[in-house]
Amino acid sequence: MEAQTLELGRRIGLERSPHALVxxxxxxxxxxxxVARALSMKSRLIVMDEPTSALSxxxxxxxxxxxxxxxxxxxxxxxxxxxxxxxxEFCDRYTVLRxxxxxxxxxxxxxxxxxxxxxxxxxxxxLLAPRTDSSATGTVALAVxxxxxxxxxxxxxxxxxxxxxFEVRKGEILxxxxxxxxxxxETARAILGADRVDAGRILVDGQPLRITSxxxxxxxxxxxxxxxxxxxxxxxxxxxxxNLSIAVLDRVSTLRVFISGRKEDALVDExxxxxxxxxxxxxxxxxxxxxxxxxxxxxxxxxALRPKVxxxxxxTRGIDIGAKxxxxxxxxxxxxxxxxxxxISSELSEILALSDRVLLMRxxxxxxxxxxxxxxxxxxxxxxTLGQRHAA
Amino acid sequence: xxxxxxxxQQPAPIDRAHGFDAFSFLARFAPLIFLLVLMAVFALLEPRxxxxxxxxxxxxxxxxxxxxxxxxxxxxxxxxxxxxVGSLLAFAGLAAAAVSKGGLxxxxxxxxxxxxxxxxxxxxxxxxxxxxxxxxxxxxxTRLKVPPFVVTLGxxxxxxxxxxxxxxxxxxSGFQPDFAWWGQGRILTVPVPVIIFLAxxxxxxxxxxxTRFGRRVYAVGGxxxxxxxxxxxxxxxxxxxxxxxxxxVGLGAFxxxxxxxxxxxxxxxxxxxxxxxxxxxxxxxxxxGSGSIFGTVIGTxxxxxxxxxxxxxxxxxxxxxxxxxxxxxxxxxxxxxAKSRRRKA
Numbered sequence: 001m002e003a004q005t006l007e008l009g010r011r012i013g014l015e016r017s018p019h020a021l022v023x024x025x026x027x028x029x030x031x032x033x034x035v036a037r038a039l040s041m042k043s044r045l046i047v048m049d050e051p052t053s054a055l056s057x058x059x060x061x062x063x064x065x066x067x068x069x070x071x072x073x074x075x076x077x078x079x080x081x082x083x084x085x086x087x088x089e090f091c092d093r094y095t096v097l098r099x100x101x102x103x104x105x106x107x108x109x110x111x112x113x114x115x116x117x118x119x120x121x122x123x124x125x126x127l128l129a130p131r132t133d134s135s136a137t138g139t140v141a142l143a144v145x146x147x148x149x150x151x152x153x154x155x156x157x158x159x160x161x162x163x164x165x166f167e168v169r170k171g172e173i174l175x176x177x178x179x180x181x182x183x184x185x186e187t188a189r190a191i192l193g194a195d196r197v198d199a200g201r202i203l204v205d206g207q208p209l210r211i212t213s214x215x216x217x218x219x220x221x222x223x224x225x226x227x228x229x230x231x232x233x234x235x236x237x238x239x240x241x242x243n244l245s246i247a248v249l250d251r252v253s254t255l256r257v258f259i260s261g262r263k264e265d266a267l268v269d270e271x272x273x274x275x276x277x278x279x280x281x282x283x284x285x286x287x288x289x290x291x292x293x294x295x296x297x298x299x300x301x302x303x304a305l306r307p308k309v310x311x312x313x314x315x316t317r318g319i320d321i322g323a324k325x326x327x328x329x330x331x332x333x334x335x336x337x338x339x340x341x342x343x344i345s346s347e348l349s350e351i352l353a354l355s356d357r358v359l360l361m362r363x364x365x366x367x368x369x370x371x372x373x374x375x376x377x378x379x380x381x382x383x384x385t386l387g388q389r390h391a392a
Numbered sequence: 393x394x395x396x397x398x399x400x401q402q403p404a405p406i407d408r409a410h411g412f413d414a415f416s417f418l419a420r421f422a423p424l425i426f427l428l429v430l431m432a433v434f435a436l437l438e439p440r441x442x443x444x445x446x447x448x449x450x451x452x453x454x455x456x457x458x459x460x461x462x463x464x465x466x467x468x469x470x471x472x473x474x475x476x477v478g479s480l481l482a483f484a485g486l487a488a489a490a491v492s493k494g495g496l497x498x499x500x501x502x503x504x505x506x507x508x509x510x511x512x513x514x515x516x517x518x519x520x521x522x523x524x525x526x527x528x529x530x531x532x533x534t535r536l537k538v539p540p541f542v543v544t545l546g547x548x549x550x551x552x553x554x555x556x557x558x559x560x561x562x563x564x565s566g567f568q569p570d571f572a573w574w575g576q577g578r579i580l581t582v583p584v585p586v587i588i589f590l591a592x593x594x595x596x597x598x599x600x601x602x603t604r605f606g607r608r609v610y611a612v613g614g615x616x617x618x619x620x621x622x623x624x625x626x627x628x629x630x631x632x633x634x635x636x637x638x639x640x641v642g643l644g645a646f647x648x649x650x651x652x653x654x655x656x657x658x659x660x661x662x663x664x665x666x667x668x669x670x671x672x673x674x675x676x677x678x679x680x681g682s683g684s685i686f687g688t689v690i691g692t693x694x695x696x697x698x699x700x701x702x703x704x705x706x707x708x709x710x711x712x713x714x715x716x717x718x719x720x721x722x723x724x725x726x727x728x729x730a731k732s733r734r735r736k737a
Contacts, residue, residue: 192621194620213620214621214623215624217623218622218623226621232617232618233618233621233622234618235611235615235618235619236615237731238610242607242610245607246607246608246611246619246622246624247622249604249608250604253604257603257604258602258603258604259602259604259607301622
């Protein structure tokens with residue numbers, strides 16, 4: 001059995017002892033274990049549902065190589081993805097589904113990106129429009145100084161932070177680019193006080209904060225739209241109204257105790273219109289909304305708080321391209337209203353479309369910074385994977 | 393290969409949950425429907441069941457566990473559990489009784505011979521013991537990070553021991569009439585405990601449905617991590633539901649002592665089962681975040697009606713226990729099924 005495991009591992013490029021615990025592997029390696037398991041059952045067809053969403057670029061390449069090898073062995077793959085580039089990169093045929101309906105099938109060689117987007121949204125829509133004008137001002141809204149965090153026993157996350165420092169100005173959108181494991185999410189969580197840190201200072205409007213919990217950070221005007229909206233942001237079985245108003249209950253209450261249905265209805269209605277949230281009623285369970293509308297509810301929750309700084313971690317993960325454009329426009333509007341925005345995204349095209357300035361992170365450190373005019377996908381990729389030395 | 397399906401311009405479907413969903417309607421009112429059916433069946437099989445004397449009797453019998461079930465609803469909404477309620481009830485009842493008698497010396501004296509304090513102080517003593525017990529357990533759960541099941545299992549043993557130690561094994565009986573009135577009196581033919589139970593239910597309903605605190609209880613139960621990241625004081629809210637549970641234990645202990653005109657260390661044994669069953673049968677999810685006081689009241693009455701009907705029909709108490717056990721498992725199975733359906737929706 002050990003020999004078989006080793007043989008399977010070799011076949012897909014997983015060089016690990018068969019005795020290694022799966023929880024100690026990286027996300028990419030864990031995915032390879034799943035592929036290996038499918039192969040061990042002599043599968044002829046492997047369905048991969050968003051296998052690349054948690055992988056870095058080089059890991060994606062590796063996965064593609066493995067799938068090509070499997071293809072040569074006569075094994076078919078159904079590859080489900082939101083990243084259209086990946087379809088062009090290595091798929092033979094495509095099928096597009098929209099709202100649970102089959103809307104198109106064909107050979108990738110005959111298709112174009114515009115055609116896909118057309119099929120997916122059901123209407124003409126340009127590619128993600130990059131930000132043309134900046135609303136950035138001269139005033140620093142958020143300053144992070146020397147944020148550090150060592151791995152300790154019992155920590156859920158293995159990622160350390162080393163002297164992470166940066167500033168974001170009012171009205172500016174700062175993108176943070178990096179591979180999975182670079183420490184982007186950990187930085188965001190540390191700023192919000194969701195995880196403890198060993199050292200570092202956080203200043204909002206020049207005032208140093210004492211943050212021991214998310215409550216402190218939120219009180220100081222910092223908001224976080226977390227990476228995983230279902231696990232970390234939404235109360236899936238509760239009504240849209242509860243999900244939207246939970247952080248601003250003082251705005252919808254009377255006598256500081258009771259919830260005013262009237263004020264809450266007004267709040268929900270305001271954000272339903274402003275964000276174009278499609279829902280049947282304020283009492284609808286948020287879990288029954290589409291991903292895009294769920295994300296808008298999370299954004300509305302933070303907008304209602306009128307934050308000074310908003311950190312959005314993977315703001316468009318798993319939502320359709322129409323909603324994605326809406327979310328982007330919303331972030332532009334928020335920046336224009338003076339909010340300092342930090343965007344974390346694994347999609348470089350998204351980082352480039354949104355940011356005034358891009359911060360690069362690698363292995364828990366800030367490794368570089370680019371103005372929008374200097375940034376390109378290739379340059380970012382080089383800095384993310386190789387670090388500063390090789391970039392020039 | 394070319395496009396197989398035409399790209400028809402269809403209106404974007406609005407998200408689901410439009411119109412009438414028979415299942416969710418049924419899920420919501422299942423306990424009430426079950427109660428009404430049960431009452432109809434008993435009424436047909438046993439005419440004595442529908443007499444007003446009997447129905448008030450049922451209500452009076454369930455009012456104590458009903459009070460506890462109201463507190464337990466708060467706890468279970470946060471995905472917690474409290475197994476210590478029966479033990480704490482006994483301890484709090486003894487405290488009320490001892491205050492009423494002015495100490496433990498005259499425990500068996502009845503009537504004027506008892507020189508103690510009035511019922512307000514007795515009530516205060518019971519509630520204070522309940523609150524303190526609940527707060528201690530809440531602290532252990534939130535500070536020591538011990539699961540509620542374990543903490544309150546410990547509490548179940550510890551409070552019972554404390555009660556036995558306090559009472560030195562014997563009951564404390566014979567209170568002043570105005571104390572006993574809280575358990576035995578009537579207002580316009582309605583037993584006082586029933587009025588207390590229903591009034592408490594109404595207040596708890598308002599708190600859960602219409603206050604910020606209630607909203608936060610549902611949020612913490614629904615997704616504690618999301619609640620924390622939204623800036624809620626999760627530990628504080630979890631601790632507070634055990635304090636609320638303690639408040640209802642104190643109130644229940646006072647009413648029980650008044651009704652029996654006596655308090656003893658073995659009072660409330662096994663109540664945790666009936667109380668948790670009432671809440672769960674009433675549709676509150678053990679997974680937290682979903683449920684209501686209305687459901688708990690229905691669940692409480694349902695268990696009372698079931699036991700009363702079975703007694704009237706001369707079904708043995710052993711069989712009754714089996715039936716209650718089966719109903720609890722079925723209620724939770726239904727909840728699990730409903731949850732998986734909601735998740736899929």
